[in-house]
Amino acid sequence: MIPSAFDYAAPTTVEEALGLLAAADSAGDDVKVLAGGQSLLPVMKLRMADPSMVVDLGRITGLSGVTDDGDSLTIGAMTPHHVVASDPLIARHLPLLAKAAATVADPQVRHRGTFGGALVHADPAGDMPAPVLAMGATLVIAGPNGERSVDAADFFQGYFTTAVREGEILTRIRVPKFTGWGAHYEKFTRVSQQWSIVGIAAMVRVEGGTIAEARLGLTNMASTPLRATAVEQALAGAALTAEAIAAACLHAAEGTEPASDLNGDAEYRRHLAQVLAKRAVLAAAGL
Template identity: 60%
Template sequence: MIPAAFDYTRPETVDEAVRALADAGDEGKVLAGGQSLLPMLRLRLAFPELMVDVGRIAELRGVREDQDALVIGAMTTHHDVIADPLVRRHAGLLAAATETVADPAIRHRGTLGGSLAHADPAGDLPAVVLALDGELVAEGPQGRRTIPAREFFTDYLQTVLRPDELLVEIRVPKTDGWGFHYEKFQLVAQAWAVVGVAALVRGDDGRIAEARIGLTHMGATPLRAAATETALAGADGPDAIARAAESAAEGTHPTSDLSASPGYREHLARVLTRRAVLAAAGMA
């Protein structure tokens, strides 16, 4: 299908982009890599009056260190996230999960910020940034604000971003010394995850001292498996990990669709959590 008509602007700076969004009010839409937005436009699921293309804003790209965190520009492509040595060294979970996103063509065009702002609970990266205890930095007419990932996603395809705000950076704590693994089940290659699990594990003398578990496609937003995280504290082997994984679906609200029923997604959450934690803990 052909998208509905819209006006188009391509700002050169963040300030210009914010002004354009402020002028458009509720009728503006940000175009990043376009891998999620353009299909929605073609299907006429989105009807913006103004498209603000941020592809030329150089300050929105790249990765840098800021003490104990990495700061990743919102327009950094999936390919560049995977290839960046800082990400691979200090945020291996993010690199590993990003390698599973769609296919090479989409990874060269799609962006980290675009994926997070789109807020699809079936997308891989929202749950990963949630597990990393990441923060998202938005800029609007009143300046910048930093939003914890746990507060960023509010409902299906919805976030706390205001219509006149632009996501500019993603901050993730360095996880040097943590084990990590991203496990997902999909019906065919390059399809959305039926369920995905992002696992981070910090060990201490053969036991799990701390674990963080992010769940993909287990509700209207990405979720943390809080009950399993608690149960994993002190776990010292595969049996203890398996018992902790049995609570992975607690507090989730998976949907039913052509790929899976809610009950099947709950089963997958338990199985994939066990696999992901065993791999992250080096016990696979």
């Protein structure tokens, strides 16, 4: 199928884009913001979305790239996944993010799809929200009243729903550095390039022969990404052994609400969470 007819605008500044969104809202028009288009365009072709206007952010300078802000990195919302996966600053200070981005779909999608677009789309099976949550990122949103910052824990609000309101644009993501932490992203799919049935974003900080601290994010275990807090607590201070890690990861499904669908029922996903958490933590710990 092909989309219905729509008006198209390609602003060159955030202010111009916000003005277009405000004008469309005042006129009662349905407007969609286009980032990489890897999520929006398919649903428009299926006519699950039928906007009267599309505002393309691709010509706005300053919305992509990675900058070092001392104790954190700032990543522009329009930064493609392949840059997130390959940027040397991200690889050094945010290895979990680089590893997760490298698993997104295929090379074509990674070169067109954007980091911020994936976060705003907020698909529960998407690979980027869980790492962002696990790392405690802050998301900066521009709107008609200026900018506001939202913690990742408050950003994802439900199926395909975030804290970005009508007339607003996600502009950048600030992520605290985790230099020296071990990291791994483990996901399970039935076929290559499929959405994750379950995914685990894991980071560990090792001191001597123990795990001093751990952070885990869960993909597709609820309508939003979740922190596996029970596993994090069980790993803190645990011996750096496969047995201790396996025991801690038995808690991976606690507090989750996985869906049942053609890819697997809820109980299957709970089992996968335990198995994948163990694999992810072992890999992050270098075991």
